[in-house]
Amino acid sequence: MARVLLDLNFPPSLHGELCEAVGLELEEAETGPFSMPLSAARRQRDRRMREMVLTAYEYQCAFCGYDGRIGAVPVGLEAAHVRWWAFDGPDDVENGLCLCSLHHKLFDKGVLGLGEGPAGGHRILVSQSFVGHSTAAREGVLVLAGRPLIGPQPGVRPIATAHRSWHTSQVFHGTPRPAASA
Known part of the structure; x- marks a missing residue:
């Protein structure tokens, strides 16, 4: 149960x-x-979703660009649902992001989210509720605030507005931080 x-x-x-x-x-x-x-x-999950999403994002994390492999096998990359599958999120590319393991966990916890970006793209949101003082927290999370999403590749439809809105209202915590300074 x-x-x-x-x-x-x-x-x-x-x-x-x-x-x-x-x-x-x-x-x-x-x-x-x-x-x-x-x-x-x-419902049955579509086993092809992982491969479709990773291909759409050219096997790199849409937040940080991580693209690790062992030989030809990607490691530490996952297909994340924007609108959770448990909440009727479909198994399709318009509801998926290729994320590294760290950013997938933070996205599912509401530390990271997606906002409107320039020219209809998406930008990365980082919650003001997130606290991290280490170099790793600054370089791996805080620096992402306001950055444009990496991908998907040309010809692939971006994340559907309804799924992004669901994640923002149901998962993302609080107010986004202002864009990180360069």
């Missing part, structure tokens, strides 16, 4: 942290006659 509640209400990037916070260890999903009606009623 806990797995169902997590799936229905939170993005997968937050499941482990939520379970740890309440001292819950999830068991492997059971199979049997009682699991069929529940799983049949749930």
Whole structure:
């Protein structure tokens, strides 16, 4: 039941942290006659979304440009839903961002968001609620305030306004910081 509640209400990037916070260890999903009606009623994810989103953003984080690989395999890059899948966010590129692991977690926690940018593009929002004094926090998060989003590549539709608006109203925390000075 806990797995169902997590799936229905939170993005997968937050499941482990939520379970740890309440001292819950999830068991492997059971199979049997009682699991069929529940799983049949749930939406199925499109397994192609990750590849479609990473390709659309040319295998680089849309916030910082990170593009790490081991050989030909990207590492530390994830397809993030702007409008969470658990809240009817579709598995399509107009609802996805290629983000590094750090920025995906911060995006899902509401530290980072998306705002209107110049010429109809998007810019990165950083919450004023976020506190970080280290060099890593300054260089990895605070410096992003007001920067334009990297991608998607030409010919790919940008994030749909409805999904961006949902994230801003439901996930992003508070007021955005002013653009970082260069």
